[in-house]
Amino acid sequence: MSHAADNNPHTGSTRYNDSFPKIPAAALGLHDAGRLAALLQKEPATVYLKTMGQMLPDTVAHNIIGEITGSEFPDEIITVGGHLDSWDPAEGAHDDGSGCVQSIEVLRALKTIGYKPKRTIRIVLFANEENGTRGGLKYAEEARSKKEKHIFALESDEGGFTPRGFGVTMSAEHLNKLRNWLPLLTPYGISEIENGGGGSDIGPLNRDLGTPLAGLQPDSQRYFDIHHARSDVFEAVNKRELELGAVSIAALIYLVDKYGL
Amino acid sequence: MSHAADNNPHTGSTRYNDSFPKIPAAALGLHDAGRLAALLQKEPATVYLKTMGQMLPDTVAHNIIGEITGSEFPDEIITVGGHLDSWDPAEGAHDDGSGCVQSIEVLRALKTIGYKPKRTIRIVLFANEENGTRGGLKYAEEARSKKEKHIFALESDEGGFTPRGFGVTMSAEHLNKLRNWLPLLTPYGISEIENGGGGSDIGPLNRDLGTPLAGLQPDSQRYFDIHHARSDVFEAVNKRELELGAVSIAALIYLVDKYGL
Known part of the structure; x- marks a missing residue:
């Protein structure tokens, strides 16, 4: 453990x-x-x-969603997310405060440099990951019922540590495309893109709509020392490590938006 | 800072x-x-x-040295070290308790698996790195006066974090030899061997005797948050990260011992 x-x-x-x-x-x-x-x-x-x-009886919780609508292909949606809920021993700073902050940072960073996305980039802070994934299930259900076109989804839910790679669930063709971009991601610490990965909240998008998935893979040594424990606190998150993860995600999202998948 | x-x-x-x-x-x-x-x-x-x-006036401090004498080439010395002294705000757990523990661990690990080194593997916990490097200077001075043959020296003095690579000061030929071993080191987290690096305490060996040097390069994001501060404590060291660094060093030392440099 x-x-x-x-x-x-x-x-x-x-x-x-x-x-x-x-x-x-x-x-x-x-x-x-x-x-x-x-x-x-x-x-x-x-x-x-x-x-x-x-x-306790079930109650209502919400997915929190923000997006920049695409200028060229507004109906092609790229989802970036983390989950808002956490276990109660601590505030869940790594699981998954980090993923939430990084997702918001993707939009903030792209907006700050004045980038106008071609596609719709949608940030989702999912509800209820820890207790049934109902936020993720509902998101995929809505996508299907509205016939939305989800071209890519990425989740960060393995801690806010120094980024090492991405794990993906997608066709070999898509994976090759991502791997060709690897040299553009190495400056942020990304050294590999592995087959296998995604995230609990975006899993239903892949299962129901076939959306290609990616998950950020940070350095994994410390995660299970603090996972679901009272030590998963703000002070255990290193600002620079968190930022490197956010910028790695932003760079990949930028590439998917610019060149499609 | x-x-x-x-x-x-x-x-x-x-x-x-x-x-x-x-x-x-x-x-x-x-x-x-x-x-x-x-x-x-x-x-x-x-x-x-x-x-x-x-x-305060100068006083006497000691380099602490332990070695396994080589079975085939006992006069060819491989040095592995860290430094024993630290600044006083805390115990200097990363700077450089980690390097000391990792150096000792190299000998312990090789001994535990029953490996008999061909060359002499010498662990040195250097004195006085922080205040004049006089332990390192004395070590090189002794090596020169005893006409010792130092074929390789490695220091760990950049923190006990997840290992990422080695930085080296050596000929292009030697560097190529190390790079050929890279696939054998990647399982421990080593993904690059860069030109440039070594350590303050082993620097004089290179300057005076031309000894090829290497320094462990761990993940660098947290080091200067705790460097020379009251937060450089035992609790800031992650056991698994420390061990991965130690085993990376042990693997490289094993290769240099087995195949020479």
């Missing part, structure tokens, strides 16, 4: 199989888990566990 | 030019510096500054 030397529990989903009784589940920190395991090696143990966890 | 949002002063050396008066110098955090600059834009300001800084 983590190489961190701390004792922070990492929360997450629990799934039940109806063939088995639904037993209570809780996340423990590594020190506590180690202590408990050592104790159980010696003798049976009884643990008193009090949790305030409860199921 | 730093992209960090904190107010930590970053200490370092002060050098005087004899043509000018020696004025007192102190390091300020970015917030304080910004506040002071804003104030001085408006009006002249008087600052009361108390510092406990003082010059």
Whole structure:
């Protein structure tokens, strides 16, 4: 789960199989888990566990959407997103505050340099990634019902660390096109474009509409040390690393907008 | 100096030019510096500054050396090092605790897998890098006076972050040889071997004996946020990133030992 030397529990989903009784589940920190395991090696143990966890009824949440309408091909949509929701031990700065900030930064950066996109570049801060992906599912459902043409979607949801590459789900032809642009992306730290990748929230776009997907792949060493834990805080995000990820995405989006896919 | 949002002063050396008066110098955090600059834009300001800084007389410090003697060419020496001293605001975990730990780890790893080096692999934890490099100077002086044959020296002194490459100071022929090994190093994160690099402590070996040098190049985004500041602490080092650097060095040292340079 983590190489961190701390004792922070990492929360997450629990799934039940109806063939088995639904037993209570809780996340423990590594020190506590180690202590408990050592104790159980010696003798049976009884643990008193009090949790305030409860199921609340569903409520309404929103995808937050902003876009620059394309000047030449306004009906060709490029989606860039992250997700707004997070687990409650901390503010979810890397998962996925970073992806949200980077997505907004793509529009801000393109606007600031005075670039007029040919295609519609749409930023989506998805709701409910952590608890059902209903924001992503709804987005794809709307796209289908409105017969929108989604030519490319990119998500950043693997942390705001130094960018290393992109992982993609698309045809070999599309992948080759992206790989030809690689020298233009290396100045920002991108050294590879791998087959396989995308993001939970944009997955339905690919499944339902066949949209080519990409996901930012940042340096992965620290992510699961803070993932869904109380240590996933603003202070764990390095500004420069976050910016390099944002500019990597902006550069790729610029290329897809300018030359199509 | 730093992209960090904190107010930590970053200490370092002060050098005087004899043509000018020696004025007192102190390091300020970015917030304080910004506040002071804003104030001085408006009006002249008087600052009361108390510092406990003082010059103490020189004392004795030691290079700490450990080695595995070569089985075939014991007189061909490969040096791997970092420096033991650090600035006083913190323990200097990245500068250069990381380099020390990684150097020791090279010997430990090679010993653990039962590898018998052909050449002598020598780990050096250098004294006094931060205040005159006298450990490195003495090491080269001893090497010269004992007519030692130093075929390669490597230093890690740019932080214990995810490894990205090596920077080298050596002939084009040697550099080509290292670059041919690159595919063997990429699994650990090494994606380039650049001309230019080495380390302060091994510099004198190159200058005095012509020894080819290499320096580990880790991801550079965070280093100057913690460099010589109170935030350069153990907790800022990620275990997995540190280990990847150590194993990158060990792999390169293994190759130089096995095939020569």
